[in-house]
Amino acid sequence: MSTATDTLEHDAHHDDHHHGPAKGIKRWLFTTNHKDIGTLYLWFSFIMFLTGGAMAMVIRAELFQPGLQIVDPNFFNQMTTVHGLIMVFGAVMPAFTGLANWLIPMMIGAPDMALPRMNNWSFWILPFAFAILISSLFLPGGGPAFGWTFYAPLSTTYSTDSTALFVFSVHIMGISSIMGAINVVVTIWNMRAPGMTWMKMPMFVWTWLITAFLLIAVMPVLAGVVTMVLTDKYFGTSFFDAAGGGDPVMFQHIFWFFGHPEVYIMILPAFGIISHIIPTFARKPLFGYASMVYATASIALLSFIVWAHHMFTTGMPVAAEMFFMFATMLISVPTGVKVFNWVATMWRGSMTFEVPMLFAIAFVVLFTIGGLSGLMLAITPVDFQYHDTYFVVAHFHYVLVSGAVFSIMAAAYYWLPKWTGVMFDTTLAKWHFWCSLISVNLLFFPMHFVGLAGMPRRIPDYALQFADFNQWISVGGFAFGLSQLIFLALLIKACRHKGEPVSDQVWDGAEGLEWEIPSPAPYHTFDTPPVVK
Amino acid sequence: MKKLTKFFLVCCSVLASVPILADTAESAGRSDLNLRQGVTDISQQVYDLHMLMFWICVGIAVIVFGVMFVSIIRHRKSRGVKPANFHESVKVEIAWTVAPFIILVLMAIPAAQTLIAMEDTSESDLTILVTGSQWKWEYKYMDSGINYFSNLATQREQINNKFAKGENYLLEVDRPLVIPTGQKVRFLITSDDVIHSWWVPDFAVKKDANPGFINEAWTMVNEPGVYRGQCAELCGKDHGFMPIVVIAKSPDDYAMWRDEKLEAIAQAQAEEERLLAMNMSMDDLMENGQKVYMAKCAACHMPNGEGLPGVFPAIKGSNIALNDQPKHIDILLNGVTGTAMQSFSKQLTLSEIAAVITYQRNAWGNNTGDVVQAKDIHAVANGN
Numbered sequence A: 001m002s003t004a005t006d007t008l009e010h011d012a013h014h015d016d017h018h019h020g021p022a023k024g025i026k027r028w029l030f031t032t033n034h035k036d037i038g039t040l041y042l043w044f045s046f047i048m049f050l051t052g053g054a055m056a057m058v059i060r061a062e063l064f065q066p067g068l069q070i071v072d073p074n075f076f077n078q079m080t081t082v083h084g085l086i087m088v089f090g091a092v093m094p095a096f097t098g099l100a101n102w103l104i105p106m107m108i109g110a111p112d113m114a115l116p117r118m119n120n121w122s123f124w125i126l127p128f129a130f131a132i133l134i135s136s137l138f139l140p141g142g143g144p145a146f147g148w149t150f151y152a153p154l155s156t157t158y159s160t161d162s163t164a165l166f167v168f169s170v171h172i173m174g175i176s177s178i179m180g181a182i183n184v185v186v187t188i189w190n191m192r193a194p195g196m197t198w199m200k201m202p203m204f205v206w207t208w209l210i211t212a213f214l215l216i217a218v219m220p221v222l223a224g225v226v227t228m229v230l231t232d233k234y235f236g237t238s239f240f241d242a243a244g245g246g247d248p249v250m251f252q253h254i255f256w257f258f259g260h261p262e263v264y265i266m267i268l269p270a271f272g273i274i275s276h277i278i279p280t281f282a283r284k285p286l287f288g289y290a291s292m293v294y295a296t297a298s299i300a301l302l303s304f305i306v307w308a309h310h311m312f313t314t315g316m317p318v319a320a321e322m323f324f325m326f327a328t329m330l331i332s333v334p335t336g337v338k339v340f341n342w343v344a345t346m347w348r349g350s351m352t353f354e355v356p357m358l359f360a361i362a363f364v365v366l367f368t369i370g371g372l373s374g375l376m377l378a379i380t381p382v383d384f385q386y387h388d389t390y391f392v393v394a395h396f397h398y399v400l401v402s403g404a405v406f407s408i409m410a411a412a413y414y415w416l417p418k419w420t421g422v423m424f425d426t427t428l429a430k431w432h433f434w435c436s437l438i439s440v441n442l443l444f445f446p447m448h449f450v451g452l453a454g455m456p457r458r459i460p461d462y463a464l465q466f467a468d469f470n471q472w473i474s475v476g477g478f479a480f481g482l483s484q485l486i487f488l489a490l491l492i493k494a495c496r497h498k499g500e501p502v503s504d505q506v507w508d509g510a511e512g513l514e515w516e517i518p519s520p521a522p523y524h525t526f527d528t529p530p531v532v533k
Numbered sequence B: 001m002k003k004l005t006k007f008f009l010v011c012c013s014v015l016a017s018v019p020i021l022a023d024t025a026e027s028a029g030r031s032d033l034n035l036r037q038g039v040t041d042i043s044q045q046v047y048d049l050h051m052l053m054f055w056i057c058v059g060i061a062v063i064v065f066g067v068m069f070v071s072i073i074r075h076r077k078s079r080g081v082k083p084a085n086f087h088e089s090v091k092v093e094i095a096w097t098v099a100p101f102i103i104l105v106l107m108a109i110p111a112a113q114t115l116i117a118m119e120d121t122s123e124s125d126l127t128i129l130v131t132g133s134q135w136k137w138e139y140k141y142m143d144s145g146i147n148y149f150s151n152l153a154t155q156r157e158q159i160n161n162k163f164a165k166g167e168n169y170l171l172e173v174d175r176p177l178v179i180p181t182g183q184k185v186r187f188l189i190t191s192d193d194v195i196h197s198w199w200v201p202d203f204a205v206k207k208d209a210n211p212g213f214i215n216e217a218w219t220m221v222n223e224p225g226v227y228r229g230q231c232a233e234l235c236g237k238d239h240g241f242m243p244i245v246v247i248a249k250s251p252d253d254y255a256m257w258r259d260e261k262l263e264a265i266a267q268a269q270a271e272e273e274r275l276l277a278m279n280m281s282m283d284d285l286m287e288n289g290q291k292v293y294m295a296k297c298a299a300c301h302m303p304n305g306e307g308l309p310g311v312f313p314a315i316k317g318s319n320i321a322l323n324d325q326p327k328h329i330d331i332l333l334n335g336v337t338g339t340a341m342q343s344f345s346k347q348l349t350l351s352e353i354a355a356v357i358t359y360q361r362n363a364w365g366n367n368t369g370d371v372v373q374a375k376d377i378h379a380v381a382n383g384n
Helices: A002-013 A025-030 A034-062 A073-108 A116-124 A126-138 A162-190 A203-234 A248-265 A268-282 A289-305 A318-346 A355-378 A380-386 A390-420 A426-453 A464-495 B002-026 B041-074 B090-118 B251-276 B282-301 B319-323 B325-334 B350-362 B374-381
Strands: B126-133 B136-141 B147-150 B177-180 B185-191 B196-200 B205-209 B215-219 B225-231 B243-249
Touching (some): A034 A073, A034 A390, A034 A464, A073 A126, A073 A162, A073 A203, A073 A390, A116 A126, A116 A162, A126 A162, A162 A203, A268 A355, A268 A390, A355 B041, A380 A426, A380 B041, A380 B090, A380 B205, A390 A426, A390 A464, A426 A464, B041 B090, B126 B205, B185 B205, B205 B215, B243 B251, B251 B350, B251 B374, B282 B350, B319 B325, B319 B350
Parallel strands (some): B177 B243
Antiparallel strands (some): B126 B136, B136 B147, B185 B215, B196 B205, B196 B225
């Protein structure tokens, strides 16, 4: 596309209009540059991934053998709770926001995000949110110990005072997400390059646009429910207390009305990423672009009417159970369309298997396994047996770790050369991939077995029949944790620009505006919009 | 890329071998790999549904991954393949939207039938009220009025790795629930504090115990036996330590058990009356009190009486334990509203409450010298 190149040459003559990045810490504190903010988000997310991962290591160490060895049950509950909160709100969501910041302006030919100062703000409140959350662990009685789902009344009447900090911290996370989402919507709506009609938008942009609407719709619901928890605990309200006319099950309805769309918030951008990587390395256009867009939108809409499938054992009327069972089963139709489309994209392509493609293929396989166990969980009568067992833990870790997290890693490997201008260390990257792939399956696959055999989740100690598998699971967990240190080493190396310089296109089959600007991507891009034909 | 393919083949074969392994384990009565078939018609139906779903999922996985791996092996650049350029086909896309939909309808029909049967609690022969509280279950037979608590029976020393772990580690209770076989038993399930969930895998019954609300479930057990389950909803610190044990007896044996139980309750009441008139020695009270304390109080207030700062208050050195005896008795009898402290008036006898209060007021340096007798408790309980 010659237009883009023209623009860049044009830019070169007007360099005096720009300042480059400021020097030192001020660059990062005061930056309004989408690339800088993207980098901040991504590093923050990685640090949180390692922090939440360290907590998972504590959990797995305690569960290595039956009996209590390392931590007491109260601290164990804090670990499962904070691990979940950090991974959901601190690792996966900021990683996708970081990718959105880096990529959306470059993909739609915009110079920056639409609301750059708010962008700075929405990042910089996050470290405070997590500092508050993590510091609550050091209070007398410890931090939140009621699970990341904080069911009332365990989180209200029966919780410690760390609840107040937990609520405040979740509020900040929510505000950050809402601001990030507004920014994405406004940017995509207003700042697409001339000629980039809706149905020409890259899939990552489409999936993020839909994700942003989900965020705007449900984060206020989360804010509402944590506020109700706060007032129930401290201000004498009885939203979730039957003694005052409330209902503890209402908490779960409100929470999961947020929580289920939240699940898709964490997977739709992943679908976008995979829809970029597979066509590139298959050297063939994405199969069924339009149906991909419609499938994403259908999944998002359906996500609002399936929340109570998390609550089949709460004692709903049988008609409600059937409605939520059928609606949940329906979600597998558009999700299936996506998987079939990826496979059809590979079919009769000319594939190569660079590291981003390895992660993308692993994503398709392992996410599908997680999706299929999700379909099993939708069947209400059987869900009575699966519910709150390790089968559920296996299911959501397959879709979140080998799904969402693998897609983020795939994205990092795919776009890293564009960001840094150098090819990452491919040997380290392959080690990272194979170690992660093997260990993630050793970690999560046996969880299906212990879950079916009857091991409940969130227990610090277990009956002897579960001992062998738990040992394997823990070994897998430690191996997966250590494998991520390879990734850390690789990222540090890449950020110091150690490696072979890459071309603008980087990957043989890559298409899209972001591959037409120089590598590394200049501090400012698309001051004059390119024209998309 | 051979490695990749090989690995995925291994994955697939592991997946496929699950039911085979499960079959061999089932002959031993229980599976370490798969859902159990259980001992009720419903649990058998649930198991069949599970296996149906499992095989459909395996089928889908084999087809999708099969096509993908053929593509990965054949359509690679290193084999000199030139990429095709097709990128849509309305017919194919409609086909793979409609086909899964039809499969879903086929799954939904048996699932709905089983669900309706599971939720039909009408025409029961026996009703039992199941109440969860932190961290024990209470059972009340609505017809005979038999009422008792069921606590974890595994010794603390086993949990702390000081003693060897027994066969039913963490799955054993002091007083199991007893039900008759061949009769429809209805459970009314509720909670005294947080949400618990009453789960016996062999019955395929899992129902949340919600404070302030009553849920219903039912079972009809075909074979006499001992069936074990656990609380399935995170309910605080000792969530992992509140198992469920149900003994199913033939109707005759059940009737015998019920009569014995009723007699034992009558005897215990007589004994209670007798103890009311007696004064126990300080040594007896302390010895008995320590036993009760370790069984009922130590989970929260810790064996050393120091509690968990910020979560559960200390008894050692507390104002109530040192100075305020009436308040101390009141708390044991009635609990403290809005906290995890529950009422023990139904769980402990008057003499046990007297003993544990004496213990708390004299252990760990709380040397008040107070001696509390059963009649003191009786007086407070009856408001004089």
